[in-house]
Amino acid sequence: MKKLLLIIMLFTLFVSPFSAIAVSNNQAELIKEFMDNAMEEYNIPGASLVIIKNGDLVFQENWGVQSNGSPVTNDTLFTLGSVSKPLTSLGIMMLVQQNIIDLDQAIDTYIPSFTYNQNGHEQKITIRHLLSHTSGISSYEGLKIAELNLRGKDAINDAVQKLNNVELNHEPGKVHQYSAANYLLLGKIIENVTNQSFTEFMNEELFSKLGMNQTVSNYKSASELGYQPGFQSWFGKPIQSENIYDDSGAPYGYISSTSNDMAKYIQFLIKGEGLLSKQNFETYISPQVSRKEDMYYGLGWRISTKENDSFFFHGGETPDSRSELLVNSEKNYGFILLTNKNNISEVLQTTYMKEGIKAIIENGKLPESPKVTHQMQWMTLFGTTLLALLSVWNLFVLKRKSTIRKKMWIVVGLTSIICSIALIPALTYIFGAPWHTINYFAPDTAFLIKCLVGVLACNGFLLLSIIILEKKRRHFLKKKSIRMKLFHNR
Incomplete structure (x- = not known):
């Protein structure tokens, strides 16, 4: 009987821990x-x-x-x-x-x-x-x-x-x-x-x-x-x-x-x-x-x-x-x-x-890991690329036009420059975070935003430059035309 009790005790001591380990x-x-x-x-x-x-x-x-x-x-x-x-x-x-x-x-x-x-x-x-x-x-x-x-x-x-x-x-x-x-x-x-x-x-x-x-x-x-x-x-x-x-x-x-x-x-x-x-x-x-x-x-x-x-x-x-x-x-x-x-x-x-x-x-159940998306980055990349293409198209159209609607393109150029200046302050306000925080914690998005700022600024300055150069060209042609008329009238 004592041997049986000893066996049961040993069984309890050893089997229970093994069960817990399992x-x-x-x-x-x-x-x-x-x-x-x-x-x-x-x-x-x-x-x-x-x-x-x-x-x-x-x-x-x-x-x-x-x-x-x-x-x-x-x-x-x-x-x-x-x-x-x-x-x-x-x-x-x-x-x-x-x-x-x-x-x-x-x-x-x-x-x-x-x-x-x-x-x-x-x-x-x-x-x-x-x-x-x-x-x-x-x-x-x-x-x-x-x-x-x-x-x-x-x-x-x-x-x-x-x-x-x-x-x-x-x-x-x-x-x-x-x-x-x-x-x-x-x-x-x-x-x-x-x-x-x-x-x-x-x-x-x-x-x-x-x-x-x-x-x-x-x-x-x-x-x-x-x-x-x-x-x-x-x-x-x-x-x-x-x-x-x-x-x-x-x-x-x-x-x-x-x-x-x-x-x-x-x-x-x-x-x-x-x-x-x-x-x-x-x-x-x-x-x-x-x-x-x-x-x-x-x-x-x-x-x-x-x-x-x-x-x-x-x-x-x-x-x-x-x-x-x-x-x-x-x-x-x-x-x-x-x-x-x-x-x-x-x-x-x-x-x-x-x-x-x-x-x-x-x-004790194996859960699934939800799939990843990088929606914020892709949306920023899409917006930057779209604006870059639009800017190139604007410049191409502006270059080809024989007659420039000066006021409209001045508004577009100035708006582009203002947006480039205001974009980062606006984002810091919307996200409630300083720019250095965004730059550290979302470096890819911050880089694309800086590219977007660059695209907007370049677009604005190039548009205004083309308009200014076109104005100078017309002024030069006008003066040249006047001189030619004076020359022929002599």
Whole structure:
């Protein structure tokens, strides 16, 4: 009887884990197949994915290469983009726990040198407002101070100086406006209250305590760890990026990390212990402002409150990278996907990948990767080509005409020049983004727009030049005719 009980116990101990591993292996194969398909479909040069389940690392895989041709590994550095925001928020919450910062205290207390125009609004900006993007500082103002490629220990301070005297467009606390400016100011607050650089504080108080020894927040440290810039996408084709790494942007977008290190961060998020008290951790991942039905923004997190499908997550992008972080506390899993290519027109590609990975983990089913389109680029190319052909045709017709309707062609020429001058300002207004942002995040479209500006300007100047030359020619012929008549009349 004892032998039978011993056999049953051993069977239970060994068979159950193998059964769990079999399910995990099945999911792993589905994830690999899904990722292989997505990497090919979306033409992504390199990616790294790590999945944590019940606090344990259950999947880690890498695909493709970096821009220098070396393979992506578990220790390859990727810029996190806006996934930097939850890390900055965690740094703030650690200072809250130490009673150095109060979430509902006006920011004037911590950065008195920074001033802003309240524009008639009564409420002062608080730390909570910055964390939840409800400060009243617009998205456009945030983009103006982003991707400036500032480097060095004073980079954050220099960017804050550029933001100084910003005008609020809403009452603080009332409207959610996603803005890099909010997290830039949080970075400056951390520097002021700790008398450390943002990099030093994050390294000593956060990264080292989580064992994230290859996570850095400035270009010098990243380059020492072998950081390689990613790829910008031109009509879906990856082209090696310029070396864009904005030290001033570390609090909102330029922390860089590896899948190994981010696995440790996700383990902290799932366990909810180690750096913060239970109360402060709950605040850290709590909804703050409603964005749409069942979807909120918290203190550096996007949060789904759907019944039976609640989770918190954040996506991130720089001009040459994209990342997706998702944690489901109820189902005890989380993952991060790091990729090294980006274009604003391809923003949904990693979102599809995130949703696909989530579906495999939760349902064990292989989803399809939606097909890619480059509609924005093709439409711009079509418009540019059409206008170029139309301009050539206009010049050809104008050249052949013996009699020029001067007023009509002057209007056409002037309109063309005015359009060339106004096109880029109009687009920045329509898209709510400065030109340098469009140039970085949609380089192919920006190039075509510049070509379009050139076509319009050349068309206008050539039309006016032809009219002016024709006028001079007629004036010359008229004078010549008068001289001939005078000569014959003698």
